[in-house]
Amino acid sequence: MIVFAILALFLVASALFTVTAKKPVYSVVGLLVNFIALAATYLTLQAEFLAVIQIVVYSGAILILFVFVIALLSSGTRAFSLGPDRMPRVAIPGILFAALACGAIAVTATRTSLAVQPTAGATGDANVFGSVANFGAALFTTNLLPFEVTAFILMVAVIGVVLIAGDEGPAGVPRRKKRRSGPREPIVKPEPLVR
Amino acid sequence: MLLALVWLLPLLGAVLLFAFGPQLRSWAGPIGSALVGVSFVATCTLWNDATVAGGMHLPLVTWLSGWSFGLSLDKLSLVWTLIITGVGFLIHVYSIGYMDGDRAFARFFAYMNFFIFAMLTLVLSDNVVGLLVGWGLVGLASYFLIGFWFERPSAVAAARKAFVMNVVGDVGIMFAIFLIVSRVGSIAFSDIFTRGVPAFGAHSPELFLVCLGLFIGAAAKSAQVPLHTWLPDAMEGPTPVSALIHAATMVTAGVYLVARFAPLWSSSPDAQELVGVIGALTAIAGAILGCVQWDIKRILAYSTMSQIGYMIMGVGVGAYDAGVMHFLTHAFFKAQLFLGSGIVIHALNNEQDVRKMGGLRKGTPFAFWAMLVGVLAICGVPGFSGFFSKDAVLYGTLSLGHPWLYAVGVITAGITAYYMFRLLFVTFFGRYRGDVDPSALGMRHPELAGTGMSESSGAHPEEEEPHHEHAPAWIMSVPVAVLMPFSVLIGWLDYGGESAPWARFFSGAFPTSAAAATPFSELLSSVLVFVVVVIGFAIAWMRYCAPPARANAVERLRGETIRTPAVLVNAYYFDAAYEMLLVRPAYALGRWFVRVIDPLVIDAGVREAGISSQWLGHLFRSFQTGLVRTYALTMALGVLCFVAYYAFAFGGAR
Amino acid sequence: MSVAPENYVALSAVLFFIGVVGVIVRRNPLIMLMSIELLFNSANLALVAFARAWVNNAGHIFAFLVITVAAAEAAIALAIVAVTFRRTPHVDVDEVAALKG
Numbered sequence: 001m002i003v004f005a006i007l008a009l010f011l012v013a014s015a016l017f018t019v020t021a022k023k024p025v026y027s028v029v030g031l032l033v034n035f036i037a038l039a040a041t042y043l044t045l046q047a048e049f050l051a052v053i054q055i056v057v058y059s060g061a062i063l064i065l066f067v068f069v070i071a072l073l074s075s076g077t078r079a080f081s082l083g084p085d086r087m088p089r090v091a092i093p094g095i096l097f098a099a100l101a102c103g104a105i106a107v108t109a110t111r112t113s114l115a116v117q118p119t120a121g122a123t124g125d126a127n128v129f130g131s132v133a134n135f136g137a138a139l140f141t142t143n144l145l146p147f148e149v150t151a152f153i154l155m156v157a158v159i160g161v162v163l164i165a166g167d168e169g170p171a172g173v174p175r176r177k178k179r180r181s182g183p184r185e186p187i188v189k190p191e192p193l194v195r
Numbered sequence: 196m197l198l199a200l201v202w203l204l205p206l207l208g209a210v211l212l213f214a215f216g217p218q219l220r221s222w223a224g225p226i227g228s229a230l231v232g233v234s235f236v237a238t239c240t241l242w243n244d245a246t247v248a249g250g251m252h253l254p255l256v257t258w259l260s261g262w263s264f265g266l267s268l269d270k271l272s273l274v275w276t277l278i279i280t281g282v283g284f285l286i287h288v289y290s291i292g293y294m295d296g297d298r299a300f301a302r303f304f305a306y307m308n309f310f311i312f313a314m315l316t317l318v319l320s321d322n323v324v325g326l327l328v329g330w331g332l333v334g335l336a337s338y339f340l341i342g343f344w345f346e347r348p349s350a351v352a353a354a355r356k357a358f359v360m361n362v363v364g365d366v367g368i369m370f371a372i373f374l375i376v377s378r379v380g381s382i383a384f385s386d387i388f389t390r391g392v393p394a395f396g397a398h399s400p401e402l403f404l405v406c407l408g409l410f411i412g413a414a415a416k417s418a419q420v421p422l423h424t425w426l427p428d429a430m431e432g433p434t435p436v437s438a439l440i441h442a443a444t445m446v447t448a449g450v451y452l453v454a455r456f457a458p459l460w461s462s463s464p465d466a467q468e469l470v471g472v473i474g475a476l477t478a479i480a481g482a483i484l485g486c487v488q489w490d491i492k493r494i495l496a497y498s499t500m501s502q503i504g505y506m507i508m509g510v511g512v513g514a515y516d517a518g519v520m521h522f523l524t525h526a527f528f529k530a531q532l533f534l535g536s537g538i539v540i541h542a543l544n545n546e547q548d549v550r551k552m553g554g555l556r557k558g559t560p561f562a563f564w565a566m567l568v569g570v571l572a573i574c575g576v577p578g579f580s581g582f583f584s585k586d587a588v589l590y591g592t593l594s595l596g597h598p599w600l601y602a603v604g605v606i607t608a609g610i611t612a613y614y615m616f617r618l619l620f621v622t623f624f625g626r627y628r629g630d631v632d633p634s635a636l637g638m639r640h641p642e643l644a645g646t647g648m649s650e651s652s653g654a655h656p657e658e659e660e661p662h663h664e665h666a667p668a669w670i671m672s673v674p675v676a677v678l679m680p681f682s683v684l685i686g687w688l689d690y691g692g693e694s695a696p697w698a699r700f701f702s703g704a705f706p707t708s709a710a711a712a713t714p715f716s717e718l719l720s721s722v723l724v725f726v727v728v729v730i731g732f733a734i735a736w737m738r739y740c741a742p743p744a745r746a747n748a749v750e751r752l753r754g755e756t757i758r759t760p761a762v763l764v765n766a767y768y769f770d771a772a773y774e775m776l777l778v779r780p781a782y783a784l785g786r787w788f789v790r791v792i793d794p795l796v797i798d799a800g801v802r803e804a805g806i807s808s809q810w811l812g813h814l815f816r817s818f819q820t821g822l823v824r825t826y827a828l829t830m831a832l833g834v835l836c837f838v839a840y841y842a843f844a845f846g847g848a849r
Numbered sequence: 850m851s852v853a854p855e856n857y858v859a860l861s862a863v864l865f866f867i868g869v870v871g872v873i874v875r876r877n878p879l880i881m882l883m884s885i886e887l888l889f890n891s892a893n894l895a896l897v898a899f900a901r902a903w904v905n906n907a908g909h910i911f912a913f914l915v916i917t918v919a920a921a922e923a924a925i926a927l928a929i930v931a932v933t934f935r936r937t938p939h940v941d942v943d944e945v946a947a948l949k950g
Contacts, residue, residue: 019871157921821949
């Protein structure tokens with residue numbers, strides 16, 4: 001319980017910091033803390049593999065991407081500046097309602113008690129819930145198709161990124177295909193037959 | 196495989212000539228003809244396979260159970276296939292001469308080949324749906340070819356008329372097919388004939404409906420009363436087309452249909468009675484109209500209608516082999532008559548009015564002899580082919596218990612003799628009248644204005660083109676010469692009663708009906724018919740060829756033209772009736788739609804839909820702020836709604 | 850497990866709320882994206898908590914898929930941000946309103 005309380009504290013605090021930070025770089029730091037705390041939370045829930053993945057993918061890959069983009073946008077002559085945040089007028093009731101809803105969930109959830117089934121066994125055994133072996137078996141047998149689809153989605157994302165950011169003209173407009181003018185040059189130049 | 200070749204070669208020709216017609220130039224005709232000729236030869240080699248019991252069968256595609264498509268060649272379709280490809284080949288060859296110099300030479304042969312393909316589809320199909328497809332395609336080919344000289348408005352109108360009336364028939368067949376499929380569950384002929392009659396029940400009203408639907412199709416295609424009005428107009432097409440499509444093959448498809456569905460007809464006496472009566476009515480109605488026509492091709496058209504009436508009467512009463520026999524002989528002698536008249540028309544620079552002919556016996560002797568043989572055959576002079584087949588049909592009606600139809604048929608035979616010899620005498624005897632003032636012949640008489648009779652079709656526009664060398668004259672004569680012996684001799688196939696080759700060929704192919712007691716023998720019947728024919732010939736002789744008639748031919752022709760009864764000039768007012776009953780109301784309905792429905796319902800509906808979508812667009816536009824955060828807020832509210840629903844509807848439900 | 854799963858779900862709801870507020874309130878696209886990552890993570894937390902409660906690793910699989918999709922989403926979104934804001938003086942999503950109807 002104490003572990004959970006500490007982790008929850010970290011999670012909420014770092015999330016708030018992320019959202020309220022002045023500069024994106026600070027947000028990244030907040031987010032890093034949040035991710036690590038979440039990985040620890042996963043461990044308390046016996047989701048070992050997910051905890052590792054959380055660190056590797058989120059902290060390792062996604063956050064680095066963020067840092068890269070921040071660096072990219074901040075580089076050059078102009079400052080990475082931003083005026084004060086203004087909320088849309090409707091945001092206030094919206095946020096209020098959202099807060100109410102989340103409060104409702106939280107209250108309902110804590111009032112409800114879910115019967116937790118016990119788990120037992122040594123970590124690493126494929127029959128034990130939450131072990132990496134167990135997770136892998138489920139991923140590559142019953143859920144193979146979603147897994148493959150995920151791979152496809154990632155590929156599409158890669159192609160999409162290349163299309164969006166890769167081929168960019170001088171004015172920020174994607175370049176059209178270059179048009180050749182004049183006669184085509186022969187690909188293979190004829191060599192003189194006599195040396 | 197060879198059967199598929201027979202079927203597809205004309206299609207190949209059509210595609211080839213459509214695609215490369217301009218490049219092939221004058222080779223288009225020989226190529227188109229040769230393909231049909233090869234098809235004919237291939238059919239001949241299939242003779243032994245086709246004449247075994249049940250014929251040969253070539254399955255092509257099976258779509259669903261009971262819905263397999265294929266080709267079949269049995270005795271009945273063999274007769275038709277031989278005529279289609281054989282006579283078709285001769286007419287193709289003839290067309291090389293007739294259409295020589297026409298701008299659209301290749302297009303003509305492409306259409307002709309397409310027609311042959313369509314007709315073969317019709318007769319070779321082993322199922323009703325394939326038959327209907329062929330049925331529609333020959334109608335299409337007929338449309339193309341009637342309207343071949345589409346610069347002429349009259350040709351276009353005639354083509355349209357033929358197509359529309361044929362579609363009426365197609366719908367009839369379609370309904371018959373619906374009924375058949377719903378009861379029998381199969382489209383194959385073999386299934387329909389074995390299971391059809393039990394499924395419907397002999398003498399049942401449903402069976403009568405099926406037969407009626409089929410007969411509406413047959414009547415439309417074969418120009419039977421009351422769907423016959425397109426056939427005379429169809430003579431707007433080139434003469435070879437008239438010979439091939441509107442005399443020899445396509446218009447006899449109705450006969451084929453009735454003969455093909457013989458097992459069904461034989462179980463529905465009411466339908467048989469109807470078909471026999473319609474056939475007889477058409478025979479005599481067409482013959483009477485043939486007596487007052489002056490356009491050589493229209494005379495032949497009405498005679499075709501009349502002769503098909505005979506065939507339909509024959510197959511209708513159950514004398515199937517006699518009806519098919521008449522089809523066979525008719526295909527030869529009528530093709531010959533048309534081709535002979537084509538030679539005359541060609542020689543006279545597209546003059547078709549017999550009043551302006553006369554004395555052509557010396558000018559075009561070959562055409563005269565060809566026409567003479569054809570006329571003798573069609574009149575049923577003993578020894579010529581028409582004699583055997585017509586007598587078979589007539590005696591068949593009598594022996595199967597239809598004395599009234601027999602009487603009508605005999606009278607029609609006399610009228611046929613009259614108008615055919617009238618044609619022959621007016622065209623080939625007397626003095627040439629091409630140089631006589633038309634009004635002296637009674638042409639362009641005010642009473643006749645607009646009836647189609649007074650106008651000769653005129654020269655077609657291609658005539659004005661600078662001509663290159665004409666094809667040799669023999670190319671038009673040879674096919675006619677080939678047809679001639681057949682016109683004379685083919686009838687002998689039916690000589691000898693039960694032991695005749697024809698009767699043995701078809702023995703067992705058709706259901707037999709119980710013969711009624713006949714009042715007199717077949718020989719006496721033949722003598723009676725011949726006497727009537729001689730009377731008809733005698734009247735024609737006295738009116739047109741006897742010396743006093745020849746002396747003042749011009750005056751007599753004028754008098755006859757002017758005194759023609761209006762009811763005959765207007766062809767019994769069928770066209771007028773259709774105009775009054777169908778065309779005018781349709782136009783009125785159309786105008787009402789234009790005035791009321793179109794602006795107030797359709798246009799208004801479209802306009803209102805446009806306006807309302809514009810209005811909705813304006814409404815939704817206001818939501819599209821383009822600001823990401825507003826969208827996010829909206830989504831958050833949506834999520835909120837879901838969460839609230841689940842939280843308050845199920846919260847604490849455990 | 851000593852802590853009842855409802856506590857995890859409540860924590861997840863709170864984190865979700867923080868993420869929503871971040872997306873709605875902030876104008877910096879990068880911070881908005883990070884808030885979206887928070888949303889993903891809160892959902893994952895709920896999934897993992899329920900998976901534990903019912904001893905069913907379908908929740909783990911689902912969370913795994915969410916992580917993958919989140920990675921794809923982050924890559925695409927950051928590419929868009931990079932392309933969109935490379936030439937503008939201010940990084941402000943409210944200035945990108947070309948889709949206004």
